[in-house]
Amino acid sequence: MSETIHELISEADVAAKIAELGAQISKDYDGEEIYMLCILKGGVFFMTELAKHITVPVSLDFMSVSSYGSQTRSSGNVRIIKDLDTPIEGKHVLVVEDIIDTGRTLAYLLDNLQQRNPKSLKLCTLLDKPEERVTEVDVDYVGFQIPDKFVVGYGLDYDQHYRNLPYIGIVEFDEE
Ligand code: IMP
Ligand code: MG
Numbered sequence: 001m002s003e004t005i006h007e008l009i010s011e012a013d014v015a016a017k018i019a020e021l022g023a024q025i026s027k028d029y030d031g032e033e034i035y036m037l038c039i040l041k042g043g044v045f046f047m048t049e050l051a052k053h054i055t056v057p058v059s060l061d062f063m064s065v066s067s068y069g070s071q072t073r074s075s076g077n078v079r080i081i082k083d084l085d086t087p088i089e090g091k092h093v094l095v096v097e098d099i100i101d102t103g104r105t106l107a108y109l110l111d112n113l114q115q116r117n118p119k120s121l122k123l124c125t126l127l128d129k130p131e132e133r134v135t136e137v138d139v140d141y142v143g144f145q146i147p148d149k150f151v152v153g154y155g156l157d158y159d160q161h162y163r164n165l166p167y168i169g170i171v172e173f174d175e176e
Helices: 011-028 044-051 104-114
Strands: 003-009 034-042 057-066 078-082 092-100 118-126 141-145 168-172
Touching: 011 044, 011 118, 011 141, 034 044, 034 104, 044 057, 044 092, 057 104, 078 104, 092 104, 104 118
Parallel strands: 034 057, 034 092, 092 118, 118 141
Antiparallel strands: 003 168, 057 078
């Protein structure tokens, strides 16, 4: 099987949206410091670009989780592969994700993080596929709501490929 990528959201539209989110977040956290937590690997491109548009102090940390499932769908079995470097107790934690699909990964993660007593815990995602939600997740900041299609680019992968595309594209799987 091979695949073709069709542009869904242009590089310029992604950039404009991230600048908008950064401005909103800067306003909401006025006078505070944000502990930005990126979920590897997909959230990396989004987090670094978003951080550049935030005007309050930020520190960055990374977490890696694996959710066993098929190549295009997560399962509920989440495992922490790389944990945070420091405790988040008393900090304003902002989780930065590439996409929320079923919500299973985030539901597990937010529950896990909440138990560490952060001062606040918010969630920012570049993309949201609300049609596929099986677990309710409170999302504070959303870049784009997209239809239930498998997408790549701007950090998102298909079998580890296409993360470096500067735009968001829909993957069309063609039969051979
Ligand atoms: P969830 O647990 O179903 O919400 O899945 C979240 C994770 O699955 C994301 O962080 C992505 O790593 C991956 N994922 C879900 N949908 C897509 C997609 O359309 N393209 C690439 N990865 C996806
Ligand atoms: Mg991910």
